[in-house]
Amino acid sequence: MMGKKKLNPYLLMILPAFVVFFVFHTFPVIQGVFYSFTNYRGYGDWDFVGFRNYINVFQDARAMDAYIFTFKFAILSTVLVNIISLVIALGLNAKIKFSKTLRGVYFMPNILSVLIVGFIFNYIFAVFLPSIAQNLGITTLATNILGSPDLAWVGIVIVAVWQAAAFNVILYLAGLATIDQGLYEASNLDGANKWQEFWKITFPL
Structure with a gap:
């Protein structure tokens, strides 16, 4: 009977760094892109505005x-x-x-x-x-x-x-x-x- 397969030690070493990088870098980037399509001010309610923010930037x-x-x-x-x-x-x-x-x-x-x-x-x-x-x-x-x-x-x-x-x-x-x-x-x-x-x-x- 085969024993349980051990996790790759390299995976165990990079997993903590991957989690930290995703939480403090990748997720905020994705969140920022998402909010760029809304009128969110950092607090309160928000609504989708589509590309309005991008149009305003290029017109400024x-x-x-x-x-x-x-x-x-x-x-x-x-x-x-x-x-x-x-x-x-x-x-x-x-x-x-x-x-x-x-x-x-x-x-x-x-x-x-x-x-x-x-x-x-x-x-x-x-x-x-x-x-x-x-x-x-x-x-x-x-x-x-x-x-x-x-x-x-x-x-x-x-x-x-x-x-x-x-x-x-x-x-x-x-x-x-x-x-x-x-x-x-x-x-x-x-x-x-x-x-x-x-x-x-x-x-x-």
Whole structure:
């Protein structure tokens, strides 16, 4: 007579995480999508309104401006993060002193909490930069840019790029480590310069 079949140990290990993820992530998402088709205000009774909420959003100029800004922010920050991360990774990948120490320094922004980063850059934009700008006679930066409707987005991009570049540097360093150094030696024998090595070997690989 066969004994009872034991539960897969892997299933037992992932089941708690699956339940927690579903309760605190998946279910609220499904609930939010459901309520988006109603006039629910977070309390009291509600009725189905169909796509009225979505139509109102696309007819609201403020909402469209927010979407356009988010789109621009995503493109600009993504381009800057990848360019800066690649340049830093290429520098750290070179044979320089204290390269391992510098890798840890460049990765620090990724481990800092958003709250700490917010306090640091709030001080930089509100106190540090204005004081330097006043001494140098730069009127544009003499005031807190976070309080300016025209320049606040610049501070947001700077903070986002500064923190996101840290993790991307590690990714680029991992990618650079997989490139065979023999390719660079062969390119040197063929007379290729550093720019040609980057476009023909480093960037494609």
